[in-house]
Amino acid sequence: MAVAIIVKVDPVTPEKDKIRVAAEAIRAGKLVAFPTETVYGLGADAMNGEASRKIFEAKGRPADNPLIVHVADFEQLFQVAKDISDEVYKVVRTVWPGPVTFVLKKAPGVPKEVTANLDTVAVRMPAHPVALELIRQSETPIAAPSANLAGRPSPTTAEHVIEDLGDKVDVIIDGGPTFFGVESTIINVAVKPPVLLRPGPFTVEELRNFFPDLIVPEFAEGKEEAAIALAPGMKYRHYAPQKRMIVVENREAFRKAVETLSKSRKLIVLCSKEECENVKGENVTEIVLGSETNLYEIARNLFDSFRKVDKTEGDLAVIHSFPERGIGLAIMNRIRKASGFQIARSLEEAMRLAGD
Ligand code: TXA
Ligand code: MG
DSSP: OOOOOEEEOSSOOHHHHHHHHHHHHTTOOOEEEEHHHHHHSSETTTTTTHHHHHHHHHTTTTSSSEEEEESSSHHHHHHHHEOOOHHHHHHHHHHHHSSSSEEEEOOTSSSSSHHHTTSSSEEEEEHHHHHHHHHHHTTTTTEEBSSSSSSOOOOOOOHHHHHHTTTTTTTEEOOOOOSSSSSOOEEEOSSOOOEEEEOOOOOOOHHHHHHOOOOOOOGGTSSSSSSOOOOOGSSSSSSSSSSSEEOOOSHHHHHHHHHHHSSSSSSSEEEEEEOOOTOOTEEEEEEEEETTTTHHHHHHHHHHHHHHHHHHHSSEEEEEEOOOOOOOOHHHHHHHHHTTSOOOOOOOOOOOHHHH
16 A cells, blocks of 8 residues: 555644545545544544444454444444443543443444454543544544554554554554553443453542442453453553563562673663662663653653663663552553563563573
């Protein structure tokens, strides 16, 4: 395919005529990358199986990993999902638009490509003027995973999308950097009690206000691969730089690991602004993640930092952990997965993982 048409829009008040170009592409069964408040999505008409199949092809995504359907109003919700209890519907009305995806019973008419043959469908209403305007003008729900090549960090800017998919999509809407920088919270409400499938910007603490009996499985922390993949995407390596990255989950050990590992190699170090103060050494290249006093800033910079790892000199990266409160749980889930579960708690473990 030729190079994508890139349309720059105002993220707050998107120009309607510019969005029209993209909406026409969606209606014609083509692929459009667009910003949401979390990350950029790679969209196609969710009611068109053939169009949705192209998403898998462009990303190199396994066909058994279902997509999220994005809606702009509640009519579209009922077009794709059924059997929504009053209790769940009340919550949906309260938290949408926003970074929460609900797994619900699938309505007939949603193509099997979108849901990977499951009888459930993941749905969300994004809180982003560009995404909402695109869905409205397309007059159809839009199926969209994150607009990265499978396995790569999710894109938080149009440049990231161009890097991964510039020659594989028809239109890229550039609405600037996304707000949260990590993907939506996913919660399965097709079962009782509801189960958290992926932590995100809408925190567990907030969710518990609505679902006091919410189940938060261990894998939500990203500590282990789900034995039986509840969210099918969970079993695949995710968000990862191509280079090796080790997480050191103890600050004392982290500092020692940086010092020791950089003696024998060029080391890439991902650290908060505060922690970077403790990092020195000629062989060290720092990638600053943001201030520890604002975990939202860390989340916003995380995937871009993972991409920077691959562009920085050195074969090995180390990163420290963050508190697992609020959006911190989503941050740690992404960091642990991006490391391929190379997790150390001591200097010795870090050395062993580094092969020293
Ligand atoms: O913030 C987001 O959610 C972004 C933006 C574009 O909306 N989208 C996104 O999509 O992160 P993706 O494909 O990268 O992640 C979707 C996840 C996958 O892990 C998939 O397995 C899960 O949602 N999923 C989709 N349908 C499901 C279903 N019926 N049951 C369980 N998990 C499902
Ligand atoms: Mg993704």
